[in-house]
Amino acid sequence: MYKKLQYISQGQTNKKQLYNIHEALDAGCNWVQMRFKNQTAKETYTLAEAVKPLCEKYLANFIVNDDLNLALQIDADGVHLGLTDIKIDEARKVLGTTKIIGGTANTFEDIQNHVKNGCDYIGLGPFRFTNTKEKLSPILGLSGYFDILQKLKKNKINIPVYAIGGITLRDVNPLMETGIYGIAVSGIITESDEKQKLIQQLNEKLNAKVIV
Numbered sequence: 001m002y003k004k005l006q007y008i009s010q011g012q013t014n015k016k017q018l019y020n021i022h023e024a025l026d027a028g029c030n031w032v033q034m035r036f037k038n039q040t041a042k043e044t045y046t047l048a049e050a051v052k053p054l055c056e057k058y059l060a061n062f063i064v065n066d067d068l069n070l071a072l073q074i075d076a077d078g079v080h081l082g083l084t085d086i087k088i089d090e091a092r093k094v095l096g097t098t099k100i101i102g103g104t105a106n107t108f109e110d111i112q113n114h115v116k117n118g119c120d121y122i123g124l125g126p127f128r129f130t131n132t133k134e135k136l137s138p139i140l141g142l143s144g145y146f147d148i149l150q151k152l153k154k155n156k157i158n159i160p161v162y163a164i165g166g167i168t169l170r171d172v173n174p175l176m177e178t179g180i181y182g183i184a185v186s187g188i189i190t191e192s193d194e195k196q197k198l199i200q201q202l203n204e205k206l207n208a209k210v211i212v
């Protein structure tokens with residue numbers, strides 16, 4: 001069973017990235033996606049070298065954004081691939097079946113394609129506008145999630161779907177009611193002054209039993 005809360009790291013420098021990741025782990029986050037954009041291979045490798053043992057110390061999953069070769073080299077728990085990154089089935093040939101491969105989706109068809117190619121989970125977004133990612137796909141909103149999750153159910157397609165994009169604490173319950181599995185967040189954890197309380201609140205909502 002995958003954890004339901006994924007922290008996507010932020011920071012313009014190695015030092016800030018490591019600080020933000022350490023703070024999130026120390027506050028109870030147990031799944032980190034290292035997302036360090038527009039850096040040299042050396043910089044990203046150096047950061048990954050430091051993040052991996054930290055995630056091991058906190059018994060947290062560690063996946064790498066975009067960079068399949070880095071995920072392989074550093075022996076991360078997996079990789080998250082976008083719509084313009086290497087294809088899921090190609091990545092699977094490199095990482096094998098024991099590693100986690102996540103894929104970005106904006107439509108039902110994106111998800112269908114990822115499932116066909118052996119993806120382990122879906123990051124479906126964006127929920128709403130966010131400054132964290134530069135080139136956003138069309139905003140889905142709650143109705144977008146509801147429609148896509150209904151189509152997945154109707155077509156008996158079962159894969160963990162994580163909502164992403166501008167998500168706040170108050171969005172969790174309505175998003176969970178659409179049928180998503182979990183959420184991936186960046187800004188609300190990075191910017192929180194009460195990270196431990198926030199992560200506890202997020203996890204309570206994410207793991208609450210839905211009474212049908």
Ligand SMILES: Cc1ncc(COP(=O)(O)OP(=O)(O)O)c(N)n1
Nearest residue numbers: 065080081082083104123133164184
């Ligand atoms: C869980 C999750 N979902 C979506 C994304 C977005 O990935 P991608 O489309 O590759 O965009 P960048 O993150 O590379 O800007 C993600 N990283 N994680």
Ligand SMILES: Cc1nc(C(=O)O)sc1CCOP(=O)(O)O
Nearest residue numbers: 125126130132165166185186187
């Ligand atoms: C990394 C990412 N991908 C998105 C997508 O829609 O594919 S939105 C996003 C940013 C998530 O960060 P925040 O929680 O700060 O909005």
Ligand SMILES: [Mg+2]
Nearest residue numbers: 066081082085
């Ligand atoms: Mg990407």
